Amino acid sequence: MRTHFSTGASDQMPQTYIKRILDARVYDVARESPLQEAALLTARLANTVWLKREDLQPVFSFKLRGAYNKMQRLSQAQRDAGVVAASAGNHAQGLAMAAQRLNVKAVIVMPRTTPQIKVDAVRNWGARVVLHGDSFEEAATKAQSFVDDKGMVYVHPFDDPDVIAGQGTVAMEIVRQRQEPLDAIFVPVGGGGLLAGVAAYIRYVWPQTKIIGVEPEDAACLKLALERGRRVTLPEVGLFAEGCAVAQIGKEPFRIIRDTVDEVITANTDEMCAAIKDIFEDTRSIAEPAGALALAGMKKYVARDGLKGQHLLAIVSGANTNFDRLRYISERTEIGEKREAVISVRIPEEPGSFRRFCSALGRRNITEFNYRFSDPQQALVFVGLSVTPGGDDLEKLLAELREGGYECEDLSDNEMAKLHVRYMVGGRAPAEVDNEAVYRVEFPERPGALLKFLSSLGQKWNISMFHYRNHGSAYGRILVGVQVARGERAQFRAVLDGVGYPYREETDNVAYKLYLGKQ
The missing domain is CATH 3.40.1020.10 (Biosynthetic Threonine Deaminase; Domain 3)
Structure with a gap:
């Protein structure tokens, strides 16, 4: 599914996000992650492959950026009421760390399917964890009850302009680090916050660069929404890439994405496993399935179009996975490759x-x-x-x-x-x-x-x-x-x-x- 950057009234939309992104407060807690050339992948794919290492953040995910930026913009009365969120883990860790830094009470509702490593990490940051349901949607419903019953402030993991702007600082760093436009940037998609923030900034600064979202094959809510021209809810989603296990693309992300993103690609479990191995061989770091999703999409894109000699970037969005999942990932890697x-x-x-x-x-x-x-x-x-x-x-x-x-x-x-x-x-x-x-x-x-x-x-x-x-x-x-x-x-x-x-x-x-x- 291809879409094209429009030239009508929506041209103003990326510009408004440029200011939001430039004003985003993230570096009190986040660090500027490195842009690393993947030498082995570069040689194998015959294209220069860059990895944006968001797995090296303090909470091992980009989600810290959006959560902290949102928290910074809350009033004192809102902070006193406390914050609540539903998350499969990475947003939860980001919000928990932000809340600890700002001395704000935080409750995180997590699906029961969340890897234990993420549950433990959230608790270690001082937040209260409530395990509920098997999907993000069920967890979100439970989180809303804390808003209704206790007056807490809901911090959405992706469907919020301040969260999107915080995630957009990833693109701001890419432009500063790379300086010359890339041929294509591959971004993992769950609810769409990261893709929306990156697309808004990159489309404005590097209009010639292709922006490609990558979704799990069994959780492709954005691809379906683009095909139908409206947001739809998937009846069920796969949980292997739990960081992207979202049944419906966010309303605000979709508004941005449909006018700024060139294409959406899907990747299956085996392809994600192969990408995890690729990242490990070039970096000696182990990405989570959602963290390797963008690279899996890049490899399909290169093979499909027979590309050579281009500069391509994949965002490695996270590295929060249970150690005991590595055996399964290893089993599936060779078939995925x-x-x-x-x-x-x-x-x-x-x-x-x-x-x-x-x-x-x-x-x-x-x-x-x-x-x-x-x-x-x-x-x-x-x-x-x-x-x-x-x-x-x-x-x-x-x-x-x-x-x-x-x-x-x-x-x-x-x-x-x-x-x-x-x-x-x-x-x-x-x-x-x-x-x-x-x-x-x-x-x-x-x-x-x-x-x-x-x-x-x-x-x-x-x-x-x-x-x-x-x-x-x-x-x-x-x-x-x-x-x-x-x-x-x-x-x-x-x-x-x-x-x-x-x-x-x-x-x-x-x-x-x-x-x-x-x-």
């Missing part, structure tokens, strides 16, 4: 078929292998493997496998497969599986190591269970079940000794007996 594919393949249920299938894959790096015996004739394996991004590498592989007689299915874009099925492949051994011995094996994480292991087993023993997942470490780990008669166990262990990889038998492990062995 189009560097990993997930496929399902049928192979003959016979000794040696694993080895032949791995040979058919060639020197490709296998990232995941899940299998459990279920049928005497055919084996169904769940496979993750590295592919070359940006081309037809996966399509060629699938064609080669089908020509070789394998029935296969691409599951790379299947959300259920990636979220659930990959972890559920397995279960108890069926009645046909006799004499199953189970081993954990470690091997050096390099192409060909897995094939070497399978080739060493030969075709004497049938593999009845197999699980492997690359976790990015120096050594890969396999859990393998093999049908080995009791009298042949010593012979089988001799084969494993010959392979040279460390291993440990787990046939008597209680977890195996409870969940994987025969009933």
